[in-house]
Amino acid sequence: MALTKIIVNCETGVSEEIELTAEEIAQLEADKAQGELDAAAAQAEADRIEALKVSARAKLVAGEALTAEEASLLIG
């Protein structure tokens, strides 16, 4: 099935569904690849933050020194 886009013209009120051009499909593929990278980066960052928090809590309990970033995560 061909890939399409819906265009709603706000001036005329006309809505139409048309096939994507080759350029638009290429952009879509590029978006898809970038989106996977974006999602991985976001998850990696979330995981990194969570790991720092776990480390910071453990250090606090053990009476060990926290890094500046660990301290900021705990108390802002």
Added chain:
Amino acid sequence: MPALVALANTTLSSNSTTITFSSIPGTYQDLYLVVVGRSSMGFFQNIRFNGDSGSNYNIVRFTANGATLASGVAAAQTRGLISDSSFNSSITGAAFIHILDYARTDKHKTTIGDVHADNGYNNELLCNRWSSTAAITSVALSSDSSQTYLAGTTFALYGVRGS
């Protein structure tokens, strides 16, 4: 019938210290305020009701600045906040503030607001409680430390219908 009714607006033609919406009719359920623009310095952007500058404002804020999350609470302040740091001379901020049940006289007044800046670093959620049961008839916006909102900044006040 539209749910949102325009009450007043202004676009600053020059830098200004205070913008006041007054003579607000008490016939709506809520008020909705949109501020888009810049301030001379990145200080707090204040909100006061009915000219009250007493210690009657309580604030909760949640901010995301880049990768840093922070939250804060302040009681008995002399003003509420619509922004912590999303407006300055080189950052355009956009604040959307909902003032609930503003005309009722059986409760303290609360606001819910979210603000962001165009620099990719500021996202804020702010709530205020004004410890007064008086109906709100005026809303004043100003920058902390007598700084100014810059020319081109827009302010729009809407009434939200309840029925």
Added chain:
Amino acid sequence: MITDLIASTTVGAGGTSSIEFTSIPGTYTDLVILLSARTTAASDVPRLRANTYISEFNKSNVFFSNGATVSSFSDTSNTYVQIGTIPGTSWSANSFCNVLIQLPNYAGTTYAKTYKTRTTSKDSGANQEARLTGTGFTSFTAAITSVQITSANTFAQYTTAYLYGTLKGSGGATVTVV
């Protein structure tokens, strides 16, 4: 918060990869888009662009939580805004997300454009996300005349998008500038 419904659309049985509102009149003060979306893929993160793929990188601060973690980050290397995770085949059936997009002062030309998206998704299982994104540009000051919401996969049938305009005006209150 809305005053006028400008346009709307509902995705049909074949799905679609993009929803675009074009020829947006410049007579309103702010634009608001409400999107209820689902994808035919496992999940997806749609992208928001204005005025057809402008080349300037935007600057976004993304604040999100997926139930297990909460974090924020800055995204300054893309020409689009990531709206948030929308449900798909790996989510419960019939789960759609809620997206609120606000474009204040969209027709003004004094300051560079800024907009906000707020997305919440939750199914009856363990999938969820809440995301708040504030976005701005350095030099894109032109009026917004079109908005594109694109999926890297396909928006599923029954996805809906509504474009509203709010209009500032005068009507009962007074404003004083000092």
